[in-house]
Amino acid sequence: MVSLKDFHSKTLPTWCKGCGNFAILSAIKMALAERDIAPHEILFVTGVGCGSKLPHYMRSTGFHTLHGRTLAVATGARLANHDLPVMAVHGDGDSFNEGMNHFVQTVRRNVNLVDVVQDNRIYGLTKGQYSPTSEKGKRTPTSPQGSIERPVNPPALAMTLGATFVSRGYSGELQHLAWLIGQALEHPGYALVDVMQPCVTWNRSYAYAFYNDRVYKLQDEEGYDAKDRGAAWEKAQEWGERIPIGIIYQDTSVPSYEEQVPALETGPLVKQPLKTLTAEQVGALRAEITGGRPIPRSEEENRRITEPSRATKAAPPGQPQWPEERGEADPE
Amino acid sequence: MATNEVTVRIGGEAGMGLESSGAGFAKALTGGGLYAFGLPDYYSRIRGGHNFFSIRVSPEPLISHAEPVHLVLALDAETVRRHTDAVVPGGAVVYDEGNGLPEDLERSEAEERGVSFFPIPLTELAEEKGGRAIMRNTVAFGVAAGLMGFDPAYLDRVIRDNFAPKGEKVVDANLRVLEAGVEASREFEEAFPFKMEAVPDAPRRMILNGNEAFAMGALAGGCRFVATYPMTPGSPVLHWFAAHADEYGAVIKHTESEIAAINMAIGAGFQGARAMCPTSGGGFSLMVEALGLAGITEVPVVIYNAQRPGPATGLPTRTEQADLLFMMHASQGEFPRCVLAPGTVEASFRVGWQAFNLAERYQTPTLVMSDHYLAAAYRTVEMDALDFDAVEIDRGELLTKEELDNLEEPYRRYRVTESGVSPRATPGHSNAVWVSTANEHDEFGAVSEDAGNRTAQADKRMRKMEGLRDEVDGPNGWPPALYGPEEADVTFVCWGSTYMPVQEAVDRLNGSQAGRANMLHFTALHPFPSEAEAALERAQRTIVIEGNATGQLETLIRARTGLSVDGSMRKYDGRAFSPEYIVANLDEEV
Numbered sequence: 001m002v003s004l005k006d007f008h009s010k011t012l013p014t015w016c017k018g019c020g021n022f023a024i025l026s027a028i029k030m031a032l033a034e035r036d037i038a039p040h041e042i043l044f045v046t047g048v049g050c051g052s053k054l055p056h057y058m059r060s061t062g063f064h065t066l067h068g069r070t071l072a073v074a075t076g077a078r079l080a081n082h083d084l085p086v087m088a089v090h091g092d093g094d095s096f097n098e099g100m101n102h103f104v105q106t107v108r109r110n111v112n113l114v115d116v117v118q119d120n121r122i123y124g125l126t127k128g129q130y131s132p133t134s135e136k137g138k139r140t141p142t143s144p145q146g147s148i149e150r151p152v153n154p155p156a157l158a159m160t161l162g163a164t165f166v167s168r169g170y171s172g173e174l175q176h177l178a179w180l181i182g183q184a185l186e187h188p189g190y191a192l193v194d195v196m197q198p199c200v201t202w203n204r205s206y207a208y209a210f211y212n213d214r215v216y217k218l219q220d221e222e223g224y225d226a227k228d229r230g231a232a233w234e235k236a237q238e239w240g241e242r243i244p245i246g247i248i249y250q251d252t253s254v255p256s257y258e259e260q261v262p263a264l265e266t267g268p269l270v271k272q273p274l275k276t277l278t279a280e281q282v283g284a285l286r287a288e289i290t291g292g293r294p295i296p297r298s299e300e301e302n303r304r305i306t307e308p309s310r311a312t313k314a315a316p317p318g319q320p321q322w323p324e325e326r327g328e329a330d331p332e
Numbered sequence: 333m334a335t336n337e338v339t340v341r342i343g344g345e346a347g348m349g350l351e352s353s354g355a356g357f358a359k360a361l362t363g364g365g366l367y368a369f370g371l372p373d374y375y376s377r378i379r380g381g382h383n384f385f386s387i388r389v390s391p392e393p394l395i396s397h398a399e400p401v402h403l404v405l406a407l408d409a410e411t412v413r414r415h416t417d418a419v420v421p422g423g424a425v426v427y428d429e430g431n432g433l434p435e436d437l438e439r440s441e442a443e444e445r446g447v448s449f450f451p452i453p454l455t456e457l458a459e460e461k462g463g464r465a466i467m468r469n470t471v472a473f474g475v476a477a478g479l480m481g482f483d484p485a486y487l488d489r490v491i492r493d494n495f496a497p498k499g500e501k502v503v504d505a506n507l508r509v510l511e512a513g514v515e516a517s518r519e520f521e522e523a524f525p526f527k528m529e530a531v532p533d534a535p536r537r538m539i540l541n542g543n544e545a546f547a548m549g550a551l552a553g554g555c556r557f558v559a560t561y562p563m564t565p566g567s568p569v570l571h572w573f574a575a576h577a578d579e580y581g582a583v584i585k586h587t588e589s590e591i592a593a594i595n596m597a598i599g600a601g602f603q604g605a606r607a608m609c610p611t612s613g614g615g616f617s618l619m620v621e622a623l624g625l626a627g628i629t630e631v632p633v634v635i636y637n638a639q640r641p642g643p644a645t646g647l648p649t650r651t652e653q654a655d656l657l658f659m660m661h662a663s664q665g666e667f668p669r670c671v672l673a674p675g676t677v678e679a680s681f682r683v684g685w686q687a688f689n690l691a692e693r694y695q696t697p698t699l700v701m702s703d704h705y706l707a708a709a710y711r712t713v714e715m716d717a718l719d720f721d722a723v724e725i726d727r728g729e730l731l732t733k734e735e736l737d738n739l740e741e742p743y744r745r746y747r748v749t750e751s752g753v754s755p756r757a758t759p760g761h762s763n764a765v766w767v768s769t770a771n772e773h774d775e776f777g778a779v780s781e782d783a784g785n786r787t788a789q790a791d792k793r794m795r796k797m798e799g800l801r802d803e804v805d806g807p808n809g810w811p812p813a814l815y816g817p818e819e820a821d822v823t824f825v826c827w828g829s830t831y832m833p834v835q836e837a838v839d840r841l842n843g844s845q846a847g848r849a850n851m852l853h854f855t856a857l858h859p860f861p862s863e864a865e866a867a868l869e870r871a872q873r874t875i876v877i878e879g880n881a882t883g884q885l886e887t888l889i890r891a892r893t894g895l896s897v898d899g900s901m902r903k904y905d906g907r908a909f910s911p912e913y914i915v916a917n918l919d920e921e922v
Contacts (some may be wrong), residue, residue, distance in 0.1 A: 011778055038762065039762075039765045040759070040760055040761055040762045040764070040765050041760070043603075044767070045599070048770070053779065054768055055767045055835075056769070056778060056779060059364025059764065059765055060767060061759045061760070061765050061766065061767070062766075062767035062768070063599070063602055063629070063767070063768050064767055064768065064769035064770060064771065064779075065595070065598075065625060065629075065770055066595070066621060066622060066625050066770055069591070069592075069595040069622065069625075072587075072591070072592040072595035072596050072599070073596070073598055073599035073602075074599060075585075075592075075596050075599065076557070076559065076595065076596030076597060076598060076600040076601075076602075076603075076607070077599035077600065077602060077603050077759075078599075079555060079557065079583050079585065079596070079599075079600060080583070080599065080600035080601075080602075080603035080604065080605040080607070081603040081604070081605075081758075081759070081760070083760075083762055084603070084759060099589050101589060101592070102588070102592055102595075104588075105587075105588045105592065129352050168577045185620075245624075251892075260700070261583055262577070262578045263556070263577055263578065263581045263582055263583050264583065266581070269556055269557065269581075269583055269600070269603075269605050270603050270604040270605055270758065272556070272581055273727065274554045274606070274725055274727070275554075276552065276554075276720075276724070276725055277551070277552050277720065277723070281580075282552075282720045285548055285551075286538060286715065286718070287538060287542065288384050288537040289540045290362075290363075290536055290537070290538050290715070291359050291360070291361070291362030291363030291486075291487045291536065291537055291538070291539060291712070292363045292486075292490065292493060293363060293486075293489065293536075294363075294483070294485030294486055294488060294489050295489055295492065297488075297489075301504075303459075304500075304504050305504050305507045305508050305511070306508075
């Protein structure tokens with residue numbers, strides 16, 4: 001049995017006291033332990049930012065990559081080994097500024113991975129600049145007069161891209177967040193967990209007090225059905241007096257990208273034996289580029305070619321059956 | 333009059349199927365026991381665009397294209413206008429009778445030089461016999477075969493192979509127009525002196541371009557993950573892999589950008605797949621930051637840059653060798669890498685599989701440089717030219733499951749070793765739980781800003797260059813290759829695709845005067861081969877020939893050996909060096 005202790009790391013987080021990342025770290029450990037997923041049985045892929053250091057703060061197998069490239073690396077990792085679950089963990093700047101193109105493409109491809117976005121609506125590590133989810137008018141070192149840009153709405157954006165699992169969590173609701181990450185792990189496709197996470201140092205306007213007063217759980221909403229796209233679209237827009245957390249939308253009927261790649265039907269790429277080509281394969285490759293000898297035409301072919309008006313029967317599709325077989329061109 | 337080589341040039345507008353039919357003609361010539369060198373050439377768009385494809389053919393092996401043209405197949409008036417001057421005395425221009433000759437053509441001047449003009453109703457025959465004007469290229473090649481005395485049965489075979497997927501009717505129609513072309517040539521057969529008969533009892537041979545050779549080498553070397561964004565002239569490598577993906581179990585990803593491509597390849601490489609990104613210089617520019625990620629996290633990855641002239645969009649369909657120093661230095665910071673620039677299709681194949689061994693043995697990026705000339709030019713080679721038997725797959729210090737089972741101490745992914753190579757695990761084993769990071773890190777992979785650790789890790793990584801240098805210098809490596817006599821008046825120093833025209837220039841010069849020239853060619857550029865200095869010192873007079881304006885190999889030679897060279901020949905007009913150009917410029921210099 002995997003327990004929380006299995007994820008213990010000697011490396012202490014460098015996060016500020018009260019940072020929402022602590023809850024995200026705990027929630028991830030709880031979700032993994034509950035599902036009996038050991039540290040070597042899942043790959044973390046992260047970008048750059050305070051939160052992207054997360055795999056160092058737990059015992060884990062991870063790849064802490066470049067700013068914004070988290071989902072591209074994660075996609076490559078999935079395509080090479082789809083037996084190993086992948087959890088991407090990165091901030092709102094990594095996800096929706098530097099990495100926005102990868103976000104768009106990963107969602108529409110439905111790559112089977114969990115995408116935890118540490119969404120504190122500010123840049124932390126680079127000291128308080130506005131982020132793609134900062135509200136319009138936000139005053140920061142790079143927007144001293146107030147940001148002119150309107151913020152990205154991650155759940156709504158994911159929905160327009162055809163995301164198959166759209167959810168929002170909150171660092172102030174640890175048990176709920178652990179449950180949500182667990183649900184995302186079980187989803188057979190791309191799963192967004194956009195986590196509202198207070199940055200206690202740089203974004204005082206979105207402190208715990210702000211969220212605590214507004215957050216409510218979708219599972220407590222009577223009659224709410226996450227399969228109902230219309231209802232989900234409305235919930236994805238809701239922001240203000242009430243802010244929903246939980247699974248906003250889920251569709252399990254869409255196959256993942258990995259499931260549809262022909263080369264992966266027989267198993268993960270990295271588990272295929274890596275061998276030199278067989279003599280038969282070499283022969284086939286050589287045959288493709290070998291200059292061919294003339295093939296005498298049959299009388300029937302000659303008739304067809306010289307008398308175009310004569311009605312001809314449709315030929316079967318595909319390559320003709322020459323007397324030479326593929327591979328015949330292999331030298332002695 | 334018999335000659336030992338003929339160059340046929342077909343020209344017309346984009347969309348007339350010049351490259352596919354030109355490549356088909358070159359393949360037919362190869363099937364007919366001859367050697368062909370087929371070079372596509374695409375002008376940027378002027379009045380609908382003008383493209384041409386030149387096929388040089390000979391009963392003797394060919395290493396390069398050549399400038400003189402014996403037969404022009406002009407599918408449009410523009411081709412007559414542009415290429416008549418290139419035709420040698422005795423040569424001919426076949427033009428579409430329906431179009432007539434352009435009014436501004438100096439016909440009498442050309443005829444005085446001994447150039448003939450053969451009117452043939454190319455479009456009319458295509459429409460009448462085939463039902464579609466697009467088949468005029470097949471008519472034209474039928475005419476060429478007829479004029480040269482080349483047995484059209486070899487073209488017949490290529491047409492049947494190539495058009496079979498389009499159905500019997502398309503095959504029949506093309507065969508019919510081919511015959512019509514051959515028939516139409518009869519009238520002019522005697523007026524065309526350059527004959528090139530098939531050699532039916534010649535051994536079988538292959539014809540391919542550098543992109544295909546590299547792709548085959550990569551596949552043979554175990555590459556099973558190819559991610560890129562299309563960019564001329566590198567994208568045919570992705571197309572080739574896509575066409576073979578299912579058969580060989582390869583994952584092909586046409587990504588949203590080159591940035592995504594390399595990051596995906598690194599993700600796949602981290603997991604243990606042999607991954608690569610074929611691209612051109614612009615695409616490589618986008619990959620630069622991630623190149624450093626592979627460097628510091630020690631993930632094997634192969635990048636193939638088929639260069640084209642820059643900066644920015646530059647001349648998209650043309651050739652240049654101006655990315656050398658960029659590729660050697662791309663990305664911030666310092667990390668080991670290997671840069672190889674094959675000069676021929678044979679070398680492209682060999683570098684194709686070796687690149688993956690080097691990337692895995694040294695756990696660092698291997699960069700392969702080609703260019704439009706090598707990537708796109710088709711060349712006939714012997715059946716054993718691609719040495720599949722030599723292919724080895726060596727994954728270097730990749731820990732097996734058994735080795736990991738028996739690991740007693742905590743796994744140190746970045747263990748400081750003498751070679752700089754740390755035994756590598758891939759994710760998924762309970763004894764190898766670690767985090768790789770783009771930050772500087774300690775032996776275990778933990779982020780570290782400790783000064784001593786930084787130096788130790790940087791030194792460890794850079795020590796891999798010593799191993800790479802041994803590879804380059806070793807028996808299976810790429811020491812500078814000397815071609816021609818040991819002693820020569822002049823030594824042409826070159827790298828990458830320039831090998832081809834320089835080799836022929838050397839042969840021509842020595843043909844007229846023994847000991848006139850030899851060639852010192854570099855495939856390995858980084859690390860720079862140790863033998864370079866001695867080889868350069870042995871040369872009497874060195875002339876660096878390279879396809880760029882600033883003399884990048886020359887700069888590298890100075891940096892690595894402290895030697896200066898005696899002269900240089902540089903070209904950056906988007907066109908490849910030809911043997912004639914090299915010989916003529918040498919004479920000028922003397």
